[in-house]
Amino acid sequence: MLPVDAALADLLKEPERKPRLLVVDDQPTNIQVLYRVFADDYQVFMATSGTQALQTARQESPDVILLDVMMPDLDGYEVCRQLKQDSATRDIPVLFVTAHHEAQEETRGLDAGAVDFITKPINPAVVRARVRTHLTLKRQTDLLKRLVFIDALTHVFNRRYFDERLSDEWGRAQRTGKPLSLILIDVDFFKQYNDVHGHQRGDEALRQVAHALTATALRPGDVVCRYGGEEFACLLPDTDLDGAWQVAQRMKLAVRELAIAHPASTVAEVLTISAGLAVRTPSSREDAAALLALADAQLYRAKAEGRARACHAVLG
Ligand SMILES: [Mg+2]
The missing domain is CATH 3.30.70.270 (Reverse transcriptase/Diguanylate cyclase domain)
Structure with missing residues (x-):
């Protein structure tokens, strides 16, 4: 094990890798649009069905998920619900991407555990900003979770x-x-x-x-x-x-x-x-x-x- 303060610093440091983004949509053209928005700054994973989305989320531990609502096998609400039930994927923020933005639909998405809604056709600058915000929030939450495990007096684990x-x-x-x-x-x-x-x-x-x-x-x-x-x-x-x-x-x-x-x-x-x-x-x-x-x-x-x-x- 590392010396105490080095261990603490290690625990608290920001990851150096690119943030990981999972884009889910049954239409490959929609995925391509989002891929082009994020490919430079993010490691982008793609899924074209709900089932594939769940599998990729578990395997790749993305930092954020952009999730299409309308999909033929499992729809976005069901995918989101299942992500929130699995401890391995529960804490990944999910942003719904939808063509029909109505209050009722948004409520349903938020109930399923989504953090935000983005309307298609997407505006690249807006999507980028929203994703960045949720990424920052997630990093802060992760940091707090790690701090919860440190003893304040001695800086070893508690x-x-x-x-x-x-x-x-x-x-x-x-x-x-x-x-x-x-x-x-x-x-x-x-x-x-x-x-x-x-x-x-x-x-x-x-x-x-x-x-x-x-x-x-x-x-x-x-x-x-x-x-x-x-x-x-x-x-x-x-x-x-x-x-x-x-x-x-x-x-x-x-x-x-x-x-x-x-x-x-x-x-x-x-x-x-x-x-x-x-x-x-x-x-x-x-x-x-x-x-x-x-x-x-x-x-x-x-x-x-x-x-x-x-x-x-x-x-x-
Ligand atoms: Mg769709």
Whole structure:
């Protein structure tokens, strides 16, 4: 994984590729007109039926869809409804392109989930401007969605992100049959640290710990999250006990090497962490809560056995 601020910057940066536009119309001549309007600035995908539109939308993840209303197989309303029902295509803005612009028709389109209407014959400047507006709105929404997953204090991922990733990675591990490892980390005697040094220094210590933990989870799929308070969680896909144990040891060392003085600790002169580690190759019938509970129990054990250490268990 990247250092914290680099990861944040990476998460927030604008894509460098051309925006992707899907144009749907059963009349090839209409598609050609729109293609000429957008070909220079957009990567344009084309579909000449509703069925093809749904398929292309799922495959190519366009940023915006221009959708003809009148089509012989599935009409535009039905295509739009199906796009909005599929989580893979739900967030793509759909603009209807229609020859008959009446209030009733527009209402029907908006009810189906469209964001805008464009009337045929099209005016290139107007269509370009409308598409650009919806593209900007979509990018802003995407950005906000990503920010929702960042912990404001430490800039690592937050609990919400962890919950989603745990569920995703568990499902993936079930399909691939590869082990999934989870490390829960708790900063030792953190309440006492805050009591002695004040909350501002406490916050700064948490930021440093988050940074140190992130720097030890090196592979692209590894995730470090702030789980809550002074607890962190590290998810390691496709990682067995040996691999996860090494990560936990590196984490322990990395936090010690920060050399944050902690006179109120009874286990060391510097800030330390305890870690609970669980590994599981999930079977089809369990859910991820089992892994979480096991890691939590191991963290409790590490605390009970004197802190500044890691304990582990392999589930099943
Ligand atoms: Mg048509």
